[in-house]
Amino acid sequence: MAELKNRQWLLAARPQGMIKESDFRWNEAAVPALKDGQILLRNRAFSFDPTQRGWMSMDTYIPAIPLGHVMLAMAVGEVVESKRPDYAKGDLVQGLFGWEDYTLTDGRGLFGMQKLPPGTDPLLALSLLGVTGLTAYFGTLAVGQVKEGDTFVVSGAAGATGSVAGMIAKIKGCRVIGIAGGRAKCEWLTAQAGFDAAIDYKHEDVGEALKRHCPKGIDVYFDNVGGEILDLVLARLADGARVVLCGAISQYNQAGMLGTGPKNYFNLILHRSRMEGFLVFQFAQRYPEAIADLVKWFSAGQIKNQIDLAKGLEHAPKTIIRLFTGANFGKQLLELK
Ligand SMILES: NC(=O)c1ccc[n+]([C@@H]2O[C@H](COP(=O)([O-])OP(=O)(O)OC[C@H]3O[C@@H](n4cnc5c(N)ncnc54)[C@H](OP(=O)(O)O)[C@@H]3O)[C@@H](O)[C@H]2O)c1
Structure with missing residues (x-):
């Protein structure tokens, strides 16, 4: 050659x-x-x-x-x-x-x-069939253990992982609230992606909006951003909540990269809740099952x-x-x- x-x-x-x-x-x-x-x-x-x-x-x-x-x-x-x-x-x-x-x-x-x-x-x-779609799948289903009727909140909601996580939670019968930056992204979440509500963290008071949209507390939080938003969600957990630590992008540019930890973690105790980190690779054996479901939902128009x-x-x-x-x-x- x-x-x-x-x-x-x-x-x-x-x-x-x-x-x-x-x-x-x-x-x-x-x-x-x-x-x-x-x-x-x-x-x-x-x-x-x-x-x-x-x-x-x-x-x-x-x-x-x-x-x-x-x-x-x-x-x-x-x-x-x-x-x-x-x-x-x-x-x-x-x-x-x-x-x-x-x-x-x-x-x-x-x-x-x-x-x-x-x-x-x-x-x-x-x-959808790559790392971010698989992360959304296992984070929502295996770690978040979503069930019908749950109030599901996801940050980074208009991003690759967050948008798919929210759409999967919707398929599973959750009430889904996305947190994203800017009006256009929030509008897309409710008008196109089927979310029940969206919070624009760049222009809204996130704590107040969570209180309004999640009056009975948050059952599952899919965290892509960490930092202040994680803390505001921890303040509003329902009993038995699952906090899925997927990523913490708000911290990645901080010196030392890991940034600060959450202040409101004590609510995990008060609400008998679980906070669990995961890496998508730990589910590698189950990728075929996930891909089959994602293809099925995509073909049926349930996931964009x-x-x-x-x-x-x-x-x-x-x-x-x-x-x-x-x-x-x-x-x-x-x-x-
Ligand atoms: N655990 C795992 O195995 C695994 C695998 C893949 C991805 N992840 C994590 O999943 C998260 C999302 O990754 P992705 O690939 O799907 O990217 P993405 O959500 O498509 O893109 C990143 C988004 O993060 C948001 N963002 C950026 N800086 C921010 C800040 N300071 N505060 C709040 N939001 C900020 C932006 O959305 P806005 O415009 O809404 O701010 C941006 O569009 C990341 O934390 C990533 O590390 C984890």
Whole structure:
């Protein structure tokens, strides 16, 4: 095969506060030769996830990305060359790849790599049927244990995970209240996504709005943001509430990243409630069951898959920043031209 040129974004600096475009460095290099056990992928689309802020900064559930290494992302690529018997040219593969045109991989690591059924839409695979859809599914059903009649509150509600969590809770017969930033997102939640109510945390008094919308307290809180909103929800728990700790994006740009803990935790005792963190990977054995349900609900029109699509590898750095300014509406993806 003729020598291929790879355009890529390398991690240039550990972010201080908000991610900056200068935290990445553009690089062009030849694609190295394939070794036995490897495949070469032409990347088709990248997922953007708040957790990437952690990978850039410190050891989490994966080691911190070394400075000078290609920036990592969940992605879908198409096999252009294979030295593995189980992968052939043209196969679509999902895994942890890089912000680059071509990724050479053996598929090892926490995320592994999965071959997608022929004809799969890479954008669907990285959104509703990818990490965020699965997180919404297991967070709502396995951790949140929602049941009919529950009052279900979700923050980051117009985002990839939050919107799907709310729609699943709705399918399960909950009264669903979303917390999101801005009128347009809140309007979408009630007009399009089927939520019963939405609270615009940027313009409303969240504590007062929770009191109004949840007069009998909150049975399940799906927390994507942490910080002050988590505290306001803890102040309004119903007896036997389940607080699902999915993420804490309001804290990710704080020094040390973990920010401050909740003040109102004592309500967990008073209301005999449970607060539980989870990582979607702990449910990996059950992904097929989740995907079957998500496909069924999506096909029946019960779940909308809202995608915010950027285009072109050169725009990757400014695209990741959108997650932290709230510019994204639904799942943030980037398609390579
Ligand atoms: N536990 C797991 O296994 C797992 C897996 C995937 C994701 N997560 C977590 O799930 C959460 C959502 O991730 P996602 O990929 O679905 O992203 P997303 O919700 O699609 O995008 C992030 C959203 O967060 C909101 N946001 C940003 N800064 C904020 C702040 N300071 N305060 C309040 N809200 C803020 C913005 O919405 P507004 O415009 O509404 O502010 C933004 O659109 C994150 O916390 C992520 O770490 C956890």
